[in-house]
Amino acid sequence: MTPISRRKIIVIKLTGGLFNKNEPRKVKNFSTILNAYHSNNKNKLQIILVIGGGKNAQVYISTAKKLGADQASLDEIGIEISRIHARLFIAALGDNAYPYPPLTLLEAVKAAETGKIVAIGGFQPGQSTNAVAALVAERLKASLFINATEVGGVYNKDPTKYPKATMLTKVTVTELGKILGKSKTDAGTYDLMDPLALKVIARSKIPTKIIRCNSKELRMALDGKIVGTLVGS
Amino acid sequence: MTPISRRKIIVIKLTGGLFNKNEPRKVKNFSTILNAYHSNNKNKLQIILVIGGGKNAQVYISTAKKLGADQASLDEIGIEISRIHARLFIAALGDNAYPYPPLTLLEAVKAAETGKIVAIGGFQPGQSTNAVAALVAERLKASLFINATEVGGVYNKDPTKYPKATMLTKVTVTELGKILGKSKTDAGTYDLMDPLALKVIARSKIPTKIIRCNSKELRMALDGKIVGTLVGS
Amino acid sequence: MTPISRRKIIVIKLTGGLFNKNEPRKVKNFSTILNAYHSNNKNKLQIILVIGGGKNAQVYISTAKKLGADQASLDEIGIEISRIHARLFIAALGDNAYPYPPLTLLEAVKAAETGKIVAIGGFQPGQSTNAVAALVAERLKASLFINATEVGGVYNKDPTKYPKATMLTKVTVTELGKILGKSKTDAGTYDLMDPLALKVIARSKIPTKIIRCNSKELRMALDGKIVGTLVGS
Amino acid sequence: MTPISRRKIIVIKLTGGLFNKNEPRKVKNFSTILNAYHSNNKNKLQIILVIGGGKNAQVYISTAKKLGADQASLDEIGIEISRIHARLFIAALGDNAYPYPPLTLLEAVKAAETGKIVAIGGFQPGQSTNAVAALVAERLKASLFINATEVGGVYNKDPTKYPKATMLTKVTVTELGKILGKSKTDAGTYDLMDPLALKVIARSKIPTKIIRCNSKELRMALDGKIVGTLVGS
Amino acid sequence: MTPISRRKIIVIKLTGGLFNKNEPRKVKNFSTILNAYHSNNKNKLQIILVIGGGKNAQVYISTAKKLGADQASLDEIGIEISRIHARLFIAALGDNAYPYPPLTLLEAVKAAETGKIVAIGGFQPGQSTNAVAALVAERLKASLFINATEVGGVYNKDPTKYPKATMLTKVTVTELGKILGKSKTDAGTYDLMDPLALKVIARSKIPTKIIRCNSKELRMALDGKIVGTLVGS
């Protein structure tokens, strides 16, 4: 077995919103892109996939809340759903994927040793899947972190409120922190990055791209084309 | 800590159908009954809860199937959902419940050492949650296995097809095996027991009651009243 | 590391009877065949070995029964012996074998990632090693499941009772289920497949061959020659 | 075993600075207080202890940094040292302590089932031991979170820079967030709470007291007396 | 749950020779003694049982050796058998026993938290079950380590060679080390203690009694009567 010494790691976070309708088409499309990219770059590049819980998670979290669950337990339930989403990607990716979603950073790092595409959900309470993606990127010294979101990039204002908000092509981590600080973090409507994800990106200077979660932009980001917002340090 | 030597164990399987609408009322009602029963019988009796995946599981299984997942992986996804259902019960039961759903028989047996109500989902592919409940009952030498189903008991004919089918008050395991053998096991419409559950009940002569999954019948079964179908050996 | 994408998986179940006399000759012979096959088909084919507990297990199970063990604990003891048998094969296979027997389906699937011969015993109570083999075959999408038994194939009648029973060259899963249903499942004398193994083979249409557990038939089965009974769907 | 239903949980975070000189006196003093408190409130109250890495951790982190370790690995090394600190407390607490520091939130929650004092270090990269303490407090529905720090409370200005800074007796989470936001989070000189700890305290409204890490203030805080800064919601 | 603070721990090592004939009588007798002792001393005393592999282990080790297993793997196989022996005791002890044999020192210490009789086999290669017993005694600060052997005590000469050898009533660890040093450690015929067990007993001054493995001497040792050889420090 050749050690993976010179293999480039790309961490891709996909929004859990992909699964909102429990409808496999989008997962299939993304998997086709990722499988092609994996096969074309064999031994040179490895993709780590982190997938969110989205509205599917919200359904169970809402029920659990009514039953009296504490916030940490609610997070745990959301994590379980995000791991099921990771399993759906594993099914679609076939033999190119590591066969199970790792449950901890330690397991994720070990799974990455196989050279396969590793699909991960959440890790533990208090941590968004954005933070998971950032931590994995940091620990594996990834050369790129692509955050594929519903919003598509960083705007000068909250685009859901201000139709004239314009997307920024480049932003520093500090600026991003300020922009996000203004929006309500509870709402989850503009959840591009949480403070932990930002802190990790900042301290390790991880090259980060925020794009829209669709096939076209994912392909562009993988091909190194300009798309979405680049978060620089 | 007093060893749990003389504590009576009751294993209760609740159909995953309870969660079909992701609506907490039924879970709350059942938890109130179980908590009262637990508190009234402290140190004398312990409840082990096994919860199915129901239609919630089917939604994800169906998506995974379309994405090319093998049958064992489909089972694993169903198991994940049944464990989320167990977590919802843990939230509702509060401090009387063991704080996490055990993932294996070994973990379940260790969790039972605490004397708390243990809420379990599935264990592994190829095994229904009925079989999980039967195995746990066997390993813990349970004095009763209550299977709370949507059908409510064993009928002489499939009640979904024959409106005049009558419920049997008593049935031997062999007879039950024959009755179930006639129905299609794939369909899941009449899934009272699978072959593994039957085999375990038979070999260990576990006293088993099949009841309808509602508050009234659960209370009757716990109080030792005649309800549903008794599976004798 | 080349992903094992196009590697064909063959699951071989060997009867625990191989170890009845604790005499290494047969294990050595089988290992020589398997090592040769592994080396000749490198990167194209991977063997997963599942080994039963046989009479060695029965000795301990019988003692445990007299000491009051429940059926699930008896199964666990049998599983421990089957895992020791797997370790004996690992010793004989040398560096071509994964160094430990996996304890769960999850561990088995991860171990298979190494491309080595993986030797497995049982997984958990209520499950024969036949069922373990079928589940592993299903989860790894195996192209062939070879069940090497003492009986050598499926007969139209129980060959231990009817000397004139004739072996069938082909049988459907449904027919096999019926034939096995007639024999006593407790006795273990005609234990070709248990209900769970059958269910898994049926639902995933796993190509299955039942052969006699000797070098000649194993070689024939691996070489794709006609031998024993083919279980079709 | 009586379920711990009505047991009050108090989570105490102790600064890793306690161990700076590897000198056991302070640990001994704190343990005497905690043991007395544990014994006097048996079955009514349970203490969970979280201990930081302090300067001891910094020594190894600095070496690892020079050797090229990524930030996540540096965090992991700091966590290892904080766990050794937890072991030192376990030694001093004797049989009243759970015998090992839990490695994850799940393990911590299970360990708390024993009713003993549980001593914990860090959990995973990207997370301060303050955040660990807040998460544990949230998951166990603690009635109080005492953060025993070197600074002793929240000041209106950074007390290390402004000698005339005055300590606040009460502060809201939002105000605390703003005060902390002004100081450099990298420096670690004024590290009362990190963003994750704040977020958890805020979302679960955990009653929190920030005190100076000495015997007198710890005793006052445990006795419900006014001391340090109360963080309210 | 009352913390087990003042509970006295007694570690008993039983020779694997008990199981040589796979005949349950002796196990039953010992379990009756241990169960009675456990029940009579509830909350004051806890028994930890360590059981060897004996000749049963030798059978498998011999086969594995012929198949080319390395010494560490041979040890692992012996450990597996000793764990099955522990399971047989668990079956006989019933609800007074912790339900599984712990696999590591960490697991053993955690299992001891339940207050139940914990039955353990081996831990890892290179370590006799005597050493396991000594380590557990050390970690749990046991007040007594009873080593129930086939020889029955320490003799001034090897009793299997010198019929006139006399048993010593008292011996220091240093003297025992010298006596054992003269006998062949490979043979296993006079295996009272291995160097690791001796080292642990010496460094922690664990009060140790070497007795004959029969009901009478075990009862005498538990009752504090003079029997076998006392190993003092």
Add this chain to the structure above:
Amino acid sequence: MTPISRRKIIVIKLTGGLFNKNEPRKVKNFSTILNAYHSNNKNKLQIILVIGGGKNAQVYISTAKKLGADQASLDEIGIEISRIHARLFIAALGDNAYPYPPLTLLEAVKAAETGKIVAIGGFQPGQSTNAVAALVAERLKASLFINATEVGGVYNKDPTKYPKATMLTKVTVTELGKILGKSKTDAGTYDLMDPLALKVIARSKIPTKIIRCNSKELRMALDGKIVGTLVGS
């Protein structure tokens, strides 16, 4: 993935003294040598590194002792420090190293499957890191065990006491045992090998070289040159 069938394993034990000053230079030098050796012998040779706790461990052990820790817990603390030392090597070795120190023999063997340099600290109480290295060498059938010590080899007398002691170029295990038996094992001043390490080397006839822990001697040992003391069987 090519099975590692014909890969030669070399186990290198490095004294924990390397880290006494928490100064990275020596670790860097050794890592450069090991990385070069790894890269030059790819697929033919694999290095397993075992690293001791040294004086860093002693600092914490001494504190824990004063706090009342038992000897086994002291060992555990020493093991934790040795694992941090292993992590420092992992940082310095970069992608050629397995990403985490294995915690048990089983994990070490599995980690070795990756073909990478595996850096290990201690395993469990009662066991020196010399013994860990010997056990790993035995289990992986290593072709060479290099023990890089502060003393540099085996002397006819204790060199710290007798300035005229001469180093032996060759010694049998039995002779080494006798020489070590004379020195005080508690003191740790002449701790070349402990009894367990010796026993393992003897029983498995592992070719062993004791050298001085510096770059020059390590290079010579790896290059097969005569250096230090050869321990033969």
